[in-house]
Amino acid sequence: MEKHYTNGDITVVWKPDICQHSTICWRNLLQVFNPRKHPWVDMQGAGSETIIAQVEQCPSRALTWFRNSEQEK
Ligand code: SF4
Numbered sequence: 001m002e003k004h005y006t007n008g009d010i011t012v013v014w015k016p017d018i019c020q021h022s023t024i025c026w027r028n029l030l031q032v033f034n035p036r037k038h039p040w041v042d043m044q045g046a047g048s049e050t051i052i053a054q055v056e057q058c059p060s061r062a063l064t065w066f067r068n069s070e071q072e073k
Helices: 024-028 048-055
Strands: 003-006 010-014 063-067
Touching (some): 010 048, 048 063
Antiparallel strands (some): 003 010
16 A cells, blocks of 8 residues: 655655665655654655655665656656
8 A cells, every 4th residue: 555745846655565674765864754753754854856866765666756747757
Protein backbone atom coordinates (compact mmCIF):
# COMPACT_ATOMS: atom_id res chain seq x y z
CA MET A 1 0.00 0.00 0.00
CA GLU A 2 1.86 3.09 -1.15
CA LYS A 3 1.70 6.37 0.69
CA HIS A 4 1.77 9.86 -0.80
CA TYR A 5 3.16 12.96 0.87
CA THR A 6 3.01 16.39 -0.75
CA ASN A 7 4.05 19.96 -0.14
CA GLY A 8 1.86 21.27 -2.94
CA ASP A 9 4.82 21.38 -5.35
CA ILE A 10 6.07 17.80 -5.41
CA THR A 11 4.71 14.52 -4.11
CA VAL A 12 6.87 11.85 -2.51
CA VAL A 13 5.62 8.28 -2.89
CA TRP A 14 6.71 5.63 -0.40
CA LYS A 15 6.18 1.93 -0.99
CA PRO A 16 6.63 0.24 2.38
CA ASP A 17 6.57 -3.22 0.79
CA ILE A 18 9.89 -2.63 -0.93
CA CYS A 19 11.55 -0.38 1.67
CA GLN A 20 14.71 -2.15 2.83
CA HIS A 21 14.97 0.03 5.93
CA SER A 22 18.46 0.87 4.82
CA THR A 23 18.15 4.06 6.92
CA ILE A 24 19.81 6.16 4.22
CA CYS A 25 16.95 8.59 3.91
CA TRP A 26 16.57 9.41 7.56
CA ARG A 27 20.26 9.39 8.42
CA ASN A 28 20.80 12.04 5.76
CA LEU A 29 17.64 14.10 6.03
CA LEU A 30 16.02 13.59 9.42
CA GLN A 31 14.12 16.86 9.14
CA VAL A 32 11.99 15.23 6.46
CA PHE A 33 12.31 11.47 6.99
CA ASN A 34 11.83 10.65 10.64
CA PRO A 35 10.59 7.13 11.41
CA ARG A 36 9.71 8.16 14.97
CA LYS A 37 7.10 10.61 13.76
CA HIS A 38 3.66 10.04 12.34
CA PRO A 39 3.45 10.63 9.50
CA TRP A 40 7.11 9.78 9.14
CA VAL A 41 7.60 12.07 6.13
CA ASP A 42 7.40 15.81 6.88
CA MET A 43 7.28 17.66 3.58
CA GLN A 44 7.78 20.98 5.37
CA GLY A 45 11.15 19.86 6.72
CA ALA A 46 13.19 20.94 3.68
CA GLY A 47 12.84 22.50 0.25
CA SER A 48 11.64 20.52 -2.74
CA GLU A 49 15.08 20.22 -4.35
CA THR A 50 16.64 18.89 -1.15
CA ILE A 51 13.85 16.33 -0.79
CA ILE A 52 14.20 15.25 -4.43
CA ALA A 53 17.95 14.76 -4.05
CA GLN A 54 17.41 12.53 -1.04
CA VAL A 55 14.57 10.54 -2.58
CA GLU A 56 16.84 9.71 -5.49
CA GLN A 57 19.36 8.14 -3.08
CA CYS A 58 16.89 5.46 -1.99
CA PRO A 59 18.54 2.16 -3.00
CA SER A 60 15.34 0.14 -3.33
CA ARG A 61 13.30 2.82 -5.12
CA ALA A 62 10.81 2.56 -2.29
CA LEU A 63 10.87 6.34 -2.47
CA THR A 64 9.98 8.06 -5.72
CA TRP A 65 8.66 11.51 -6.48
CA PHE A 66 6.81 13.54 -9.06
CA ARG A 67 5.96 17.16 -9.62
CA ASN A 68 2.33 17.75 -8.94
CA SER A 69 2.07 19.51 -12.29
CA GLU A 70 3.43 16.43 -14.12
CA GLN A 71 2.97 12.69 -14.30
CA GLU A 72 4.54 10.35 -11.77
CA LYS A 73 8.02 9.25 -12.82
S1 SF4 B 1 16.25 5.08 1.79
FE1 SF4 B 1 14.57 3.93 0.85
S2 SF4 B 1 14.91 1.80 1.43
FE2 SF4 B 1 16.11 3.11 2.82
S3 SF4 B 1 14.79 3.44 4.63
FE3 SF4 B 1 14.49 5.16 3.19
S4 SF4 B 1 12.71 4.52 1.97
FE4 SF4 B 1 13.49 2.69 2.94
